[in-house]
Amino acid sequence: MGSSGSYVPTRPVDWSEIRAQLRASGLRWTPQRRTLIEVLSRTDGHVTGAELIERCRSVDPTTIPSTVYRTLDVLEGLGLVRHSHGANGREEFHVLPSGVHGHLHCTGCGSTWEIPADEAAEVVESLRASRRFAVDVTHLSISGQCAGCSEKTAH
Protein backbone atom coordinates (compact mmCIF):
# COMPACT_ATOMS: atom_id res chain seq x y z
CA MET A 1 0.00 0.00 0.00
CA GLY A 2 1.23 3.47 -0.73
CA SER A 3 2.41 3.90 2.76
CA SER A 4 4.97 6.52 1.86
CA GLY A 5 2.56 9.40 1.61
CA SER A 6 -0.74 7.92 2.56
CA TYR A 7 -0.18 7.56 6.27
CA VAL A 8 -2.01 10.48 7.65
CA PRO A 9 -2.00 10.85 11.36
CA THR A 10 -5.67 11.66 11.36
CA ARG A 11 -7.00 13.85 14.09
CA PRO A 12 -10.35 12.29 14.80
CA VAL A 13 -10.89 14.22 17.98
CA ASP A 14 -11.95 17.77 17.67
CA TRP A 15 -10.39 19.27 20.76
CA SER A 16 -12.59 22.29 20.61
CA GLU A 17 -15.55 20.03 21.17
CA ILE A 18 -14.22 18.60 24.34
CA ARG A 19 -15.70 21.35 26.39
CA ALA A 20 -19.11 20.39 25.11
CA GLN A 21 -18.37 16.72 25.58
CA LEU A 22 -17.48 17.30 29.19
CA ARG A 23 -20.53 19.38 29.87
CA ALA A 24 -22.74 16.79 28.29
CA SER A 25 -21.58 14.40 30.98
CA GLY A 26 -22.11 16.88 33.77
CA LEU A 27 -18.38 17.46 33.99
CA ARG A 28 -16.72 20.85 34.11
CA TRP A 29 -14.47 22.98 32.02
CA THR A 30 -11.65 24.38 34.12
CA PRO A 31 -8.44 26.28 33.39
CA GLN A 32 -6.41 23.25 34.47
CA ARG A 33 -8.23 21.01 32.05
CA ARG A 34 -7.83 23.61 29.37
CA THR A 35 -4.08 23.52 29.94
CA LEU A 36 -3.87 19.77 29.71
CA ILE A 37 -6.05 19.64 26.62
CA GLU A 38 -3.87 22.27 25.02
CA VAL A 39 -0.77 20.22 25.75
CA LEU A 40 -2.41 17.03 24.50
CA SER A 41 -3.55 18.66 21.30
CA ARG A 42 0.09 19.44 20.52
CA THR A 43 1.16 15.90 21.30
CA ASP A 44 1.47 13.07 18.79
CA GLY A 45 1.85 9.52 19.86
CA HIS A 46 2.85 8.74 23.37
CA VAL A 47 3.87 10.57 26.51
CA THR A 48 4.34 9.57 30.08
CA GLY A 49 2.30 11.13 32.82
CA ALA A 50 5.40 12.82 34.15
CA GLU A 51 6.14 14.34 30.75
CA LEU A 52 2.66 15.72 30.50
CA ILE A 53 3.02 17.31 33.89
CA GLU A 54 6.23 18.95 32.81
CA ARG A 55 4.69 20.27 29.62
CA CYS A 56 1.69 21.55 31.50
CA ARG A 57 3.98 23.36 33.87
CA SER A 58 5.63 25.17 31.00
CA VAL A 59 2.18 26.50 30.12
CA ASP A 60 1.03 26.98 33.68
CA PRO A 61 3.77 26.65 36.30
CA THR A 62 1.23 26.08 39.03
CA THR A 63 0.20 22.72 37.58
CA ILE A 64 -0.31 20.04 40.20
CA PRO A 65 0.38 16.34 39.46
CA SER A 66 -2.76 14.94 41.02
CA THR A 67 -4.92 17.22 38.93
CA VAL A 68 -3.22 16.07 35.75
CA TYR A 69 -3.62 12.40 36.59
CA ARG A 70 -7.22 12.89 37.58
CA THR A 71 -7.97 14.72 34.37
CA LEU A 72 -6.26 12.02 32.34
CA ASP A 73 -8.59 9.55 34.00
CA VAL A 74 -11.57 11.60 32.96
CA LEU A 75 -10.32 11.97 29.40
CA GLU A 76 -9.67 8.26 29.21
CA GLY A 77 -13.24 7.74 30.30
CA LEU A 78 -14.34 9.87 27.36
CA GLY A 79 -12.11 7.85 25.05
CA LEU A 80 -9.88 10.77 24.17
CA VAL A 81 -6.75 9.25 25.60
CA ARG A 82 -5.53 5.79 26.35
CA HIS A 83 -2.79 4.53 28.51
CA SER A 84 -0.48 1.61 27.94
CA HIS A 85 3.03 0.68 28.86
CA GLY A 86 6.10 1.66 26.95
CA ALA A 87 9.44 0.02 26.50
CA ASN A 88 10.80 1.74 29.58
CA GLY A 89 8.17 0.20 31.77
CA ARG A 90 6.52 3.47 32.64
CA GLU A 91 2.93 4.27 32.12
CA GLU A 92 2.33 5.94 28.79
CA PHE A 93 -0.57 7.86 27.46
CA HIS A 94 -1.52 7.65 23.84
CA VAL A 95 -3.19 10.64 22.41
CA LEU A 96 -5.85 10.13 19.80
CA PRO A 97 -6.01 6.37 20.03
CA SER A 98 -7.99 6.05 16.82
CA GLY A 99 -4.86 6.85 14.85
CA VAL A 100 -3.85 3.26 14.26
CA HIS A 101 -0.28 2.74 15.22
CA GLY A 102 2.03 0.95 17.57
CA HIS A 103 5.54 1.74 18.60
CA LEU A 104 8.97 0.46 17.82
CA HIS A 105 11.60 1.08 20.44
CA CYS A 106 15.32 0.72 19.81
CA THR A 107 17.20 -0.58 22.81
CA GLY A 108 20.43 0.62 21.23
CA CYS A 109 19.87 4.31 20.76
CA GLY A 110 16.61 4.73 22.63
CA SER A 111 14.71 6.11 19.68
CA THR A 112 11.06 5.40 19.15
CA TRP A 113 9.09 5.20 15.93
CA GLU A 114 5.49 4.71 15.15
CA ILE A 115 4.50 1.67 13.21
CA PRO A 116 2.17 2.82 10.48
CA ALA A 117 -1.05 1.00 9.88
CA ASP A 118 0.04 -1.18 7.00
CA GLU A 119 3.06 -2.59 8.78
CA ALA A 120 1.13 -3.21 11.94
CA ALA A 121 -1.43 -5.02 9.82
CA GLU A 122 1.04 -7.76 9.01
CA VAL A 123 1.69 -8.39 12.65
CA VAL A 124 -1.97 -8.28 13.49
CA GLU A 125 -2.90 -10.58 10.66
CA SER A 126 -0.19 -13.04 11.47
CA LEU A 127 -1.37 -13.48 15.03
CA ARG A 128 -4.99 -13.51 14.06
CA ALA A 129 -4.33 -16.35 11.67
CA SER A 130 -2.19 -18.46 13.96
CA ARG A 131 -3.89 -17.78 17.26
CA ARG A 132 -7.19 -16.03 16.63
CA PHE A 133 -5.69 -13.35 18.82
CA ALA A 134 -6.96 -9.81 18.21
CA VAL A 135 -3.96 -7.56 18.71
CA ASP A 136 -4.67 -4.17 20.19
CA VAL A 137 -2.56 -2.06 17.91
CA THR A 138 -2.72 0.97 20.13
CA HIS A 139 -1.01 -1.04 22.83
CA LEU A 140 1.60 -2.53 20.55
CA SER A 141 5.12 -1.80 21.64
CA ILE A 142 8.03 -3.74 20.22
CA SER A 143 11.64 -3.55 21.34
CA GLY A 144 14.74 -4.40 19.39
CA GLN A 145 17.51 -2.79 17.44
CA CYS A 146 17.03 -0.33 14.64
CA ALA A 147 18.92 -0.61 11.37
CA GLY A 148 21.69 1.70 12.52
CA CYS A 149 22.26 0.07 15.86
CA SER A 150 22.15 -3.52 14.67
CA GLU A 151 24.93 -2.73 12.19
CA LYS A 152 27.15 -1.51 14.98
CA THR A 153 26.45 -4.65 17.00
CA ALA A 154 27.01 -6.91 14.01
CA HIS A 155 30.75 -7.24 14.55
Added chain:
Amino acid sequence: MGSSGSYVPTRPVDWSEIRAQLRASGLRWTPQRRTLIEVLSRTDGHVTGAELIERCRSVDPTTIPSTVYRTLDVLEGLGLVRHSHGANGREEFHVLPSGVHGHLHCTGCGSTWEIPADEAAEVVESLRASRRFAVDVTHLSISGQCAGCSEKTAH
Protein backbone atom coordinates in the same frame (compact mmCIF):
# COMPACT_ATOMS: atom_id res chain seq x y z
CA MET B 1 18.85 -18.50 12.45
CA GLY B 2 17.59 -22.05 12.50
CA SER B 3 14.17 -21.03 13.64
CA SER B 4 12.59 -24.27 12.61
CA GLY B 5 9.18 -25.16 13.87
CA SER B 6 10.57 -27.16 16.72
CA TYR B 7 9.65 -25.17 19.78
CA VAL B 8 11.14 -26.89 22.72
CA PRO B 9 11.00 -25.02 25.99
CA THR B 10 14.60 -25.90 26.51
CA ARG B 11 16.22 -25.45 29.85
CA PRO B 12 19.54 -24.16 28.64
CA VAL B 13 20.70 -23.10 32.04
CA ASP B 14 21.89 -25.76 34.35
CA TRP B 15 21.16 -24.13 37.66
CA SER B 16 23.53 -26.43 39.45
CA GLU B 17 26.34 -24.92 37.43
CA ILE B 18 25.62 -21.42 38.48
CA ARG B 19 27.72 -21.74 41.53
CA ALA B 20 30.68 -22.51 39.32
CA GLN B 21 29.76 -19.77 36.92
CA LEU B 22 29.71 -17.25 39.70
CA ARG B 23 33.01 -18.36 41.08
CA ALA B 24 34.60 -18.25 37.67
CA SER B 25 33.86 -14.53 37.68
CA GLY B 26 35.19 -13.99 41.17
CA LEU B 27 31.66 -13.75 42.52
CA ARG B 28 30.37 -15.56 45.54
CA TRP B 29 27.90 -18.25 46.40
CA THR B 30 25.75 -17.17 49.31
CA PRO B 31 22.64 -18.54 51.01
CA GLN B 32 20.64 -15.57 49.72
CA ARG B 33 21.66 -16.26 46.15
CA ARG B 34 20.91 -19.90 46.65
CA THR B 35 17.39 -18.97 47.70
CA LEU B 36 16.79 -16.76 44.68
CA ILE B 37 18.22 -19.34 42.29
CA GLU B 38 15.98 -21.95 43.82
CA VAL B 39 12.95 -19.75 43.29
CA LEU B 40 13.99 -18.92 39.74
CA SER B 41 14.55 -22.54 38.87
CA ARG B 42 10.92 -23.19 39.73
CA THR B 43 9.75 -20.26 37.63
CA ASP B 44 8.69 -20.40 34.02
CA GLY B 45 8.23 -17.31 31.97
CA HIS B 46 7.94 -14.00 33.66
CA VAL B 47 7.76 -12.60 37.17
CA THR B 48 8.00 -9.17 38.64
CA GLY B 49 10.73 -8.25 41.07
CA ALA B 50 8.17 -7.91 43.81
CA GLU B 51 6.83 -11.39 43.12
CA LEU B 52 10.28 -12.85 43.33
CA ILE B 53 10.82 -11.18 46.66
CA GLU B 54 7.60 -12.64 47.96
CA ARG B 55 8.51 -16.14 46.78
CA CYS B 56 11.96 -15.83 48.26
CA ARG B 57 10.41 -14.84 51.55
CA SER B 58 8.33 -17.99 51.58
CA VAL B 59 11.60 -19.91 51.39
CA ASP B 60 13.55 -17.60 53.66
CA PRO B 61 11.44 -15.03 55.51
CA THR B 62 14.49 -12.88 56.17
CA THR B 63 14.86 -12.03 52.48
CA ILE B 64 15.72 -8.40 51.87
CA PRO B 65 14.55 -6.58 48.68
CA SER B 66 17.81 -4.90 47.88
CA THR B 67 19.64 -8.20 47.97
CA VAL B 68 17.18 -9.73 45.54
CA TYR B 69 17.44 -6.85 43.10
CA ARG B 70 21.21 -6.82 43.32
CA THR B 71 21.38 -10.53 42.71
CA LEU B 72 19.03 -10.20 39.75
CA ASP B 73 21.45 -7.66 38.33
CA VAL B 74 24.29 -10.09 38.70
CA LEU B 75 22.32 -12.91 37.13
CA GLU B 76 21.33 -10.67 34.27
CA GLY B 77 24.99 -9.91 33.78
CA LEU B 78 25.61 -13.65 33.47
CA GLY B 79 22.77 -13.90 30.97
CA LEU B 80 20.67 -16.15 33.17
CA VAL B 81 17.80 -13.74 33.47
CA ARG B 82 16.49 -10.84 31.51
CA HIS B 83 14.16 -8.09 32.36
CA SER B 84 11.54 -6.45 30.23
CA HIS B 85 8.22 -4.82 30.74
CA GLY B 86 4.96 -6.63 30.93
CA ALA B 87 1.45 -5.63 30.02
CA ASN B 88 0.86 -4.23 33.47
CA GLY B 89 3.70 -1.77 33.16
CA ARG B 90 5.82 -3.26 35.87
CA GLU B 91 9.30 -4.51 35.49
CA GLU B 92 9.36 -8.18 34.64
CA PHE B 93 12.06 -10.74 34.74
CA HIS B 94 12.19 -13.51 32.21
CA VAL B 95 13.78 -16.68 33.33
CA LEU B 96 15.79 -18.67 30.84
CA PRO B 97 15.84 -16.11 28.08
CA SER B 98 17.38 -18.44 25.56
CA GLY B 99 14.05 -20.14 25.09
CA VAL B 100 12.92 -18.00 22.18
CA HIS B 101 9.53 -16.63 22.91
CA GLY B 102 7.52 -13.52 23.47
CA HIS B 103 4.28 -13.04 25.31
CA LEU B 104 0.69 -12.51 24.37
CA HIS B 105 -1.42 -10.83 26.98
CA CYS B 106 -5.21 -10.80 26.87
CA THR B 107 -6.70 -7.60 28.19
CA GLY B 108 -10.03 -9.37 28.52
CA CYS B 109 -9.29 -12.23 30.84
CA GLY B 110 -5.75 -11.33 31.86
CA SER B 111 -4.24 -14.58 30.64
CA THR B 112 -0.77 -14.72 29.22
CA TRP B 113 0.62 -17.08 26.60
CA GLU B 114 4.01 -17.58 25.16
CA ILE B 115 4.46 -16.99 21.48
CA PRO B 116 6.43 -19.91 20.12
CA ALA B 117 9.36 -19.30 17.85
CA ASP B 118 7.68 -19.94 14.54
CA GLU B 119 4.86 -17.53 15.16
CA ALA B 120 7.16 -14.88 16.46
CA ALA B 121 9.23 -15.39 13.34
CA GLU B 122 6.49 -13.94 11.17
CA VAL B 123 6.39 -10.81 13.23
CA VAL B 124 10.14 -10.54 13.30
CA GLU B 125 10.46 -11.10 9.60
CA SER B 126 7.76 -8.64 8.77
CA LEU B 127 9.46 -5.83 10.63
CA ARG B 128 12.89 -6.78 9.41
CA ALA B 129 11.67 -6.56 5.85
CA SER B 130 9.78 -3.31 6.16
CA ARG B 131 12.02 -1.48 8.55
CA ARG B 132 15.26 -3.35 8.90
CA PHE B 133 14.34 -3.50 12.55
CA ALA B 134 15.71 -6.42 14.55
CA VAL B 135 13.00 -7.35 16.99
CA ASP B 136 14.15 -8.62 20.33
CA VAL B 137 11.83 -11.57 20.71
CA THR B 138 12.55 -12.02 24.37
CA HIS B 139 11.19 -8.54 24.97
CA LEU B 140 8.15 -8.98 22.77
CA SER B 141 4.93 -8.42 24.62
CA ILE B 142 1.70 -7.95 22.72
CA SER B 143 -1.65 -7.03 24.17
CA GLY B 144 -5.07 -7.67 22.75
CA GLN B 145 -8.00 -10.03 23.07
CA CYS B 146 -7.79 -13.77 22.93
CA ALA B 147 -10.18 -15.84 20.86
CA GLY B 148 -12.55 -16.39 23.75
CA CYS B 149 -12.71 -12.80 24.86
CA SER B 150 -13.07 -11.24 21.44
CA GLU B 151 -16.13 -13.39 20.82
CA LYS B 152 -17.78 -12.01 23.91
CA THR B 153 -16.98 -8.47 22.82
CA ALA B 154 -18.17 -9.08 19.29
CA HIS B 155 -21.79 -8.24 20.02
Added chain:
DNA sequence: ATTAATGCAAACGGTTTGCACTACT
Protein backbone atom coordinates in the same frame (compact mmCIF):
# COMPACT_ATOMS: atom_id res chain seq x y z
C1' DA C 1 43.13 -11.17 54.86
C1' DT C 2 40.60 -9.65 51.19
C1' DT C 3 36.79 -7.74 49.34
C1' DA C 4 32.15 -9.35 47.62
C1' DA C 5 27.81 -9.41 49.47
C1' DT C 6 24.54 -8.48 53.01
C1' DG C 7 21.23 -5.91 56.12
C1' DC C 8 19.32 -1.93 57.20
C1' DA C 9 17.40 2.39 56.70
C1' DA C 10 16.71 6.11 54.17
C1' DA C 11 15.86 8.15 49.54
C1' DC C 12 13.74 8.07 45.22
C1' DG C 13 10.30 8.84 41.40
C1' DG C 14 6.02 8.29 39.59
C1' DT C 15 1.46 7.90 40.96
C1' DT C 16 -2.58 7.91 44.27
C1' DT C 17 -5.31 9.39 48.12
C1' DG C 18 -7.91 12.11 51.81
C1' DC C 19 -9.66 16.22 52.89
C1' DA C 20 -10.80 21.01 53.28
C1' DC C 21 -11.38 24.61 49.99
C1' DT C 22 -12.55 26.81 45.46
C1' DA C 23 -15.10 27.80 41.58
C1' DC C 24 -17.70 26.02 37.62
C1' DT C 25 -22.53 25.45 36.37
Added chain:
DNA sequence: AGTAGTGCAAACCGTTTGCATTAAT
Protein backbone atom coordinates in the same frame (compact mmCIF):
# COMPACT_ATOMS: atom_id res chain seq x y z
C1' DA D 1 -26.60 26.57 45.98
C1' DG D 2 -24.82 22.55 44.81
C1' DT D 3 -21.30 19.57 43.66
C1' DA D 4 -17.26 18.73 40.47
C1' DG D 5 -12.72 19.87 40.64
C1' DT D 6 -8.65 21.77 42.84
C1' DG D 7 -4.47 22.29 45.86
C1' DC D 8 -1.87 20.48 49.15
C1' DA D 9 0.46 17.22 51.78
C1' DA D 10 1.01 12.85 52.99
C1' DA D 11 0.91 8.00 51.66
C1' DC D 12 2.11 4.45 48.54
C1' DC D 13 4.75 0.93 46.01
C1' DG D 14 8.42 -0.90 43.64
C1' DT D 15 13.03 -0.05 43.26
C1' DT D 16 17.72 2.00 44.32
C1' DT D 17 21.46 3.77 47.15
C1' DG D 18 24.95 4.58 50.96
C1' DC D 19 27.26 2.70 54.43
C1' DA D 20 28.81 -0.06 58.20
C1' DT D 21 28.97 -5.05 59.00
C1' DT D 22 29.36 -9.91 57.79
C1' DA D 23 31.09 -13.79 55.65
C1' DA D 24 32.77 -16.39 51.27
C1' DT D 25 36.99 -17.06 49.21
